[in-house]
Amino acid sequence: MSPVREAIVLPLMLLTAALLASAQPGTPLAPLAFIPPSPYSLVLATLVVAALVRSGALDPARLMHGSRPILANANGAVVLASLLAAAAAVLSMITPESGLPRFFVALFLPVLLINTLVAGPDRVRLLRSLAVILGAGVVIKFVILAGLSEPATSATGRVLVALFDAATFGAIAQHPQPGSAGYLAVASAALFLAAAALLPPPRPPSTTALAMHRVEA
């Protein structure tokens, strides 16, 4: 991996993904709030990092190792910390704010991640799996739930929304969100996935090592 990618590109992408994921426009308290990731999402983020390592999408030894210079190890540490922060922020972003949707997403997200972890997919399959998890989270929160929660423009719409809210005891509807929230979510998820694809995989075994392996066998 080139020093430019490790020292500049990856931290920039991951920190930007974290910042975009935590930006929430149109909250009840302020026009724009930056919500830091919850401790629960940090736990989920460690599962994502573990899955990246096990699948071979990330080789931590290529970021931090005793044989590397101090400056290179510092760059690697920044990449790992940024990766953890970005993963936590993105997972926090796709978790609905309240009610039953929050409960179910908080329940199934770790199950999905643990399932991915134990299935042991290769790098490409893991990245596809992460894209599906994040994409589904974005669609559920910013398309389906946002559509159910946005203020209706017509009288019929208002009646239907009120009936839906009453039928579900208010457990489904979320705070209405402006359209920009969805765009920010898509941008941060895409940035995180692109950064995950740029992480250093393990080095392929050299031909000498392969030959020695064959001789020993």
Added chain:
Amino acid sequence: MKEAIVRGSGLVASLAYGALVLWIYTNQPQTIAQVSGGLTSMVGVYAIDQPSFDDGLRFFRGDQFPEARAAFARADRAERDARTQFYIAYACYRQGWGRLYSDDTLFKDGLAAVDRAIALAPNGRLVVDDPNLQMHSADELRAELQRGVTVEASDFNPLRVFRKRK
């Protein structure tokens, strides 16, 4: 050598960016002016717009409080100057003060402004030496604003109508 420069500059830039993200989480800026004002005040180069502040002071002394607040807000767009926030709070107090009752909305705005002033002042202590004011410290102003939004027994004292605005 070139690699060390790239790695070193990347490390500094990443740490600075990370610190900015943490600062944004902590301070929750709402406008670009608040972001730039917060960052410049962190390195000690933030300055208010002095002509706007002077306009605000002139309006304030002429009892034109909405105009004064607008000018003070223009002078301190990032809300990072304790003295300007103090005057904004004082303008809210003087406009909202009444013999029979106070304007709760203005007093709450004043409380928010004086809280910002106290938070920005070194060690939370702010004293403004202005002979036109009757309350010189942010603590006095805060207590007066707090009394205005609190319902207490003395609010029903008929002698209240003889009190004077500070």
